[in-house]
Amino acid sequence: MNFADLGLSDELLRAVGDSGYTEPTPIQAQAIPSVLMMKDIIGIAQTGTGKTASFVLPMIDILSHGRSRARMPRSLILEPTRELAAQVAENFDKYGKYQKLSMALLIGGVQMGDQVKALEKGVDVLIATPGRLMDLFDRGKILLSGCNLLVIDEADRMLDMGFIPDIESICQKLPANRQTLLFSATMPPPIKKLSDKFLSNPKHIEVARPATAAANIEQRIVRTSPRSKKSTLIDILKNEKVETAIVFSNRKTTVRDLEQALKREGFRAGQIQGDMDQSSRTAELQRFKDGEINILVASDVAARGLDVKGVSHVFNYDVPWHPDDYVHRIGRTGRAGAKGIAITLATPADDEAVENIEKLTGQKIGSGSKDAKPPEAEKPQAEVKSEAQPEAKSDAKPDREKPARRGRGRSKPTEAANTAPKSPPKPAARRNEQPDAPVVDADDEWNGPVPSFLSASPGTKD
Template sequence: MLFKDMGIIAPLLKAIHKKGYEECTDIQMRSIPIILKGNDLIGCAQTGTGKTAAFGIPLLQLLGLEGVRQIEPRALILVPTRELAIQIGEALKDFSDVLSIRQLVIYGGVSQQKQVEVLRKGVDVIIATPGRLLDLYRQGHVNLKKINKLVLDEADNMLDMGFVHDIRKLLKAIPSGRQSLMFSATMPTQIRKLANEIMKSPVEINVSPVSSTVDKISQTVYFVEKKEKVALLTKFLNLEKDLQTLIFMRTKHGADKLAKDLSKKGLQVLCIHGNKSQNARQRALNSFKNREVDVLLATDIAARGIDISELPRVINFDLPEDSETYVHRIGRTGRAGKVGKALSFCSTEEKPLLLKIQKLIGFQLKVG
């Protein structure tokens, strides 16, 4: 279905067209009409399906039609990581600008001064990580009493990262009569429980279940012992030096060590994980997106803000403990109809993890 057939107002349609979008993704086609009607919604969809526009476009349209301009924010989008907050802010900026809707991205790891200054001038939409927003609320810098639209994006990851208590505290400060939207790649019991607590008769939609993997991604596993992984990785990186590659690591320490090992071999790489400062992480992401550096090492949480439409290759240096994480990882490539490669290194001790992954996705990976 085309965006022009979705009941979207002219200014937003013009902005959508300017971005080169004409046809809705499945999650957008199914979510937008429900949100525009004012219903609560639970959307189960994996990374790369167009979730941001699915909730962002109708949310901004509803705010624009309200025609109310005040100091206090009217919509709140909560996300698990700073990178994702920045990504959503960038994705929605062109849409909010055409409606003169003021938005602010709030996250920790940086000085709060600039965020407080913008809040004093007034904003309509806040995109935030729970911890920093709760800090600002407790200090009296932000009033949440006028919030009438709430979005919880990547809800499963927020629970995994321990944000549930901060979220519950923030919910107490937000009016109960709001419209609530929840998007999550998986729907564990804790998410279902939270949804039942905070939502009113939500409509539930399921798109691209987590067990699915994009057909255009070639998936290959290489059986290699742990001590030989660096040599194999170096071989692949040297064979195709200009091929942009995202490498997933299980731990922060492992990512740092691998970065040093590759640098010693003359390869230029960048590394991001939770121990890096926000500025360092953002610089690394920007360098990778701008093709200043073609190899980026990342842990799963740090990689949440990476959204590159034509990323050609993902390498799992370590297999993830959680099978569903494998699907999220390789979903970083093969986007927007492009082909992609997903290579996985599997040591003897990781074979049980591989079996779980193959059971989840429903087929065996090609052996390289």
């Protein structure tokens, strides 16, 4: 099957071809025809499956007929974080370049005046985070009565961040006979309740079992000790054929220290962590995309929504505290059908966290692949007494990100969050207090350049 078999327009097929794609992914092949037929959709798909294009492509064709009106967007896409919203906007820019569609992006950290101006021109596609959208609605700057197509993306992440009450409020402000598309990696009871309430006879599409890692990612585990962890990582990086890699840590101080250590060893490394302002994060990510650096050390601020082609390896320098973060971390590699390798460095103190991950995913880390041993790595010092290992001390105070301020809605912690390991110290049980959670507060000021697509007008391309 190719994209021409899905019923897409010639202009859209041309844009898809320009991007180098010929065959749809399974989620795209199943979702696109149904969306074009104006059906409601529940899509269960992991990150890296091509989920975004499965709703962006048919939306472009649907919206190509009709015209926008001031302050009344014709369609709405809700995203949990500004990073994800910006990436969806980039997809519309890329695939809609031969269509005369207008678009606006409503996210925290951007001057509200620029967003209001874009809305006043009238937009076909509005991409927003719930907090900023509700803020502008309450100020009377936006009307939702003309919005006939709603996409709720990353619904389980919305739940984790406490946005479900806002989403319910937004749904009640939209026309009752709209088309609704809901996408999520998992389907916990609150999301099932949401879909039952706001979707009409939806088609259920599932391309991977919930909470499983992609089959094309080779997962390995390397047993080491706190003292040996850094040298073990360096040895693996020197001996593996690492083209581009993301190295995840639980603490922002570790991110900074590890980046400097890798630079001293001659690696082209950069960092993204929660102490950096938005413009610095954006610039560092661009350096990574451009190949100026090929190793990005990151805290969980980058775990979700980071979409970079060709990431060959993901390293869990620290085993994540929440098991579902493991799935999203390693999902930065093996995207769009490519092969990837995920390597987790585990100390004896991480045993419980590893067990929780394996319980969630239903498979052993390293199963089906060679149980990894660090090439030429320093011998793990598991016998070293615990008092000589400060990182493993149960009373050690982790250097965690400050909890991000959120929108008005709050939800109860998910079951996954309640399974967080006891050692190292537990982070806050609520996901919206998790380290490195992307800031989505509507009043934050954007420190970097305003995205070019913010003020896009009909027929104008960047």
